[in-house]
Amino acid sequence: MTTITGTAILIESLQYTITNTSNEDSNNMEIIMDSDICLSSTNNHLLISGLVNTGNSCFLNSVLQSLSSLPKLHSYLHQINQKTASLFISKPLLKTLRLLSRPSNTAFKPSELVSILSNCLINKEQQDAQELFQLISTTLDNENQFARRQQGLSSLLSSTSTSKLPESPFTGLLANRLSCMQCGYTEAIRHFSFNNVQLTLPDHAKTTLEDCLHQLTAMEFLNDVICRKCTLIETIRHTNTKLEQNPSDQILLNTKQELEKRLSMGLIEQEKEAACTTKGVSSKQAMFAKSPKILCLHTARSSLDLSTGEIYKNTCQVEFPEILDLSPYCTNGVLNTTDPHLPISSPLHTAVPIKYRLMSIVVHYGSHDYGHFIAYKRRLIAEKCHCTSCSDDQTVLKHHESNWFKISDEHVEACTLDDVLSANPYMLLYEMVEEEQVSDIETEEEEEEEEEHWIQQPIAPPSSPLLAPLQKASCSFYKPLSNPQRRSSKSLWTEAPTAVC
Template identity: 25%
Template sequence: MSDHGCIHLNNFKAAKGIQPYKVIHSFFVTSTSTEARVRKAVSCLCHTCKTYKDRLHSCLHCIFFGCYVKGHIQEHAKTKKHFLAVDLCYGNILCFQCGDYVYDRELLKVAKAQWSELAKSLSFGEFYRAWEPTQTEAELLRNHPRRRRVIENSTIGLRGLINLGNTCFVNCIVQALIHTPLLRDYFLADRHHCPQPSLCLVCEVSHLFQEFYSGNKAPLTLHKLLHLIWTHVRHLAGYEQQDAHEFFIATLDVLHKHCEATTILVKDNPHHCKCIIDQIFTGCLQSDVVCQACNGVSTTIDPFWDISLDLTSAASTSGSNTPGPPTSLLDCLEKFTRAEHLGSSAKIKCSNCETYQESTKQLTMKQLPIVAIFHLKRFEHFIIQDKIFKKKISTFISFPEQLDMTPFMSHRRNGNNNSAMLNGLSKNGEDMSFSDNRYSLFAVINHEGSLETGHYTAFIRQQRDQWFKCNDHLITRAKLKDVLTSEGYLLFYHKQILEYG
C-alpha cells in the first residue's frame, strides 16, 4: 500500500470530488443507517458471479460490484477503463493503474468520520461487530515493535488457577469467561472505567484478563474475585463445594449490575440493556400458550442467559407415547422446544375466550445470544417422605462441534404459515433470510465423580482448533475427540457470523 496517494485518484477527485467515495463508504462499508444495511444485504453481490464473498469491490466510476479473487473487478476495470475501485470490506481505494491500494488523507478522514457516526448510533458490541481495521491501520499494527505476535501453537492466554479448597467450580467458570472471544476483546481494549475499582467485580475481571495475557505462566490465585462474589452473593460464601452453573449465573448477575451505571435500556425490551454482559450472553425466549378451545395464543418474551435442558424422559403428550430420555444435545433442544400439553389440572384463563381451558405451551428461541450456553441438568433433586434426595445423571449426551440453532427459532418452530413467514419475514417485519444461526463450541465444563466427591474441570478452545484441559493449576493439551466424548455439564457455543443493525 502506498502512503503517498496516486495521480490517478487525484485526477478523479479533481473531476468528480469525494462524493462517490462518500456514498459507497456510507452505504456499503460502514452502512450507517438501517436503510443502508438493508441495501447492502440485498445489493452487495458480484455482478458477474452473484457471490458476496471473495473480496468484493465497488467500481468508483460506475455502479458495478465485482469480486477480486475471481478477477471480475479486474475484468471490469480493463473493459471499461474504470481503474479505481473501493474494497467493501475495509473501504480502501484500489488503483489498477498503480497496481496497489492507495492512501489518501482526505478520504481517510471521510472514512473515520463515518465510523464515528456509526459508533454513536450503536452499542459497543454492535459497533465491534461492524468494525474492522483499515488496511493502513492493520499494516501499522503488524509493524509495531511492541505488538505481541500470536503464532501457531502459541500458549498466550493460558494460565492455571490455584485451588483454594473446593474452588474448582470457580476456576472452571473463570477459564470459560476468559476464553469468551468478544469478552476478551472488550476487556483487553480497556473499555471499562470505574470510580470504585476496589468494590467492582468488572474491574477485577478486567485485571484477570490483563494477568492471563501478560505472558506470565505462573498459576493465579482468585482470592480477590472470590471475596467480591462472596460479598455480593452471600449464599455462595465459604469453602464448600458449590454448583458451577449456579456460580456462573451469580457471576454474570453481579457483572451485569456493576455495568449498570453505563447501561442504556433497549426500548422494546426493558429487561435487555446494552452492557457488555447482556450484549454477549442475553437471548430472548418466546413462550406461546395456545387455548385448546378457541386456539387463542398468548405470547410472552423473556430474556435468558442460558438454557437448562432436562435429561430425563419427556412427559407424555395427548395421543403419543412417552419418548425415552435424550441422548444428544439436539434431542434435548427438540424436547425443550416441543409443544407440551398442560393437562386438566393446570387450566389457564384464556384472554381470548375469557374462560378457563386446557392449553398447550411451547418455548422457542425468539432471539439468539452471541454466546449460547447450555446447562445439562445432571443434578436431580427429589423428595421421598419429606426427605430430600440428590442424584447425579451421568448419561452420556453427545454434542457437536458445530451447531445450527435455526430449527429451534420461533419463526421456524411454532408452525407460522402466514405470507410474511413464507417471504422470509418474522411477524415484526424482521428479515429472517439473512440471519445465520450457526455456532461453534469453544468451552465445555465437566463434573467428574459423584455428588459427594466430585471435581470440576474445563476444556477450552484457545485458538482455532487448539484445545486444552484446565484442571485447576494444571493445563494440558487435549484433542477434539476428548472434548466431544466428555460427560458435559455446561456447553459454551459462540456464533460463527456476527450480525448488527
C-alpha cells in the same frame, strides 16, 4: 475436591498472587492492571496459566477458565471498562481472563475477584459451577444497566455508535406463547431475557444436545389453565341467564353490552372482574427470539429417586457438536398466534443459519455430593493487544482451530478436539459465528459431504434399494409428569439447580 457442604471461599488478599508452579512462593505478589498483561507471544510451546485450588475452589477455577476462552467476552469487558468507571466486577474479571489467556507456565490465585464475588454470595458457602456462572453473568447485566443509567440521554442523543454501550454478550430473548386448545385464543406472546439455558436430561444412557434443545422448545400441554376468552364467554352466558330471570335489570344489561363489545373488539386481556373462571387445556411453547452472542448451556444433572427420595447425579452421556446450528429452535420473524396446534414459528428454508462454535466446556467427575470440576478450552491467539508493550488501540482475539487445553486447577495439558467431544459436559459455552465465518463453515461442510458421498455412494442400478433414501427414526425425549426437573428446565430458565460438587 468439592462437596455441597464445603467451607466458605477463602480470601487470600485483594491482590493478584502470581505463583510459579515450580516455585510456589506466597511472598511473590505484584499488583497489575489489565493493560500490563500481554497476550502476544511468539512461543507456541507455552501452555496457559492455571489456577491454584485454595480449598474447594475447583468450581470457581473451571468457570473462570471457560470464560477466558471467549473473545466476545474479552471485547465486551474491555469496551465497557473504557466507557464506565466504578465497575467492581467487570474490571477484575477482565484482568483475570487476560491472565488466563496469556501464554504462560504459571498458576495464580484470583484473589481480588474472589474477594468481590464472595461479597455477592448470600450465605458465603461454596457454590456450584453453574450457580457461580449465574452470579457472574447476572452481575454483569446489573453493571451494564448501571452504566447505561450513568450515561443517561448522552448515548441516545449521540450520533456516533462508538459512544453507545455494548449489550452483555450472554443476554438473549425467549419468546413464550400460551394458547387455549378449546377456543384457540392466544395471549400476547411474551419475551423474557436470559443469560444461560438449563437443559433437562433423560434417564437414558446417552442423548444428543440437539435432542435436549428440541425438547426444550417443543410444545407441551397444560391442564387446568384459566383462559381469558373462555372466561369472558362464560361470563356473558352467565349474565344472559341472570337477564332471563330479571330482564329489567339495567346494570346487568349494561354489563352484558360491555362484555359483548369487548369480545367483538378482541379486548380480551382487559382486566375486569369475572363472574366465573373457565379452565381447560392449553398449549405452551418457548423458542429463542434473540440469540445471544455467547450461548451458555447447562445440563441439569440433579435427579430425584421417587422410591427413596434421594437426589442423585444423572450421568447421561451428552453428545454435542463443535458447530451448533440454533436456527431450528428460533423464531423466524413470523409468529403464529392463531392456531394452538402449530408451533410459534416454523423453520424457513430461506432462513439464515444461526451457528455457534464451541469454545469451552465444564466437566464434573464424581457423585452428586462429592467430586471435582475441570475445564476444556480453546487456545486464543492475539491478533492485537492493547497492553502497554504492544500499544494497540484494542485487543483482538481469534480462536485457534485445533489447539485445546484440559485444565484441572493448576494442572494444564494440551489435548485434541476429539478429547473434548468425548467428554460428558456439565456446562457448554458456544460463541456465535459471524456471517462471513458461517459461509466458510458451510463451504467446508459441503466439501466434506461431497467427498463422503463420492466415497460411500454404491454402484447400483436406479431401481436398487441401495439407492433408496433411508427413513430417519423419530426419537422424542420427553419428561414424565412425575419428574421434578421438568419445571426447572421449561419455566425457570435462570433458577440455580441443586449443587453438584
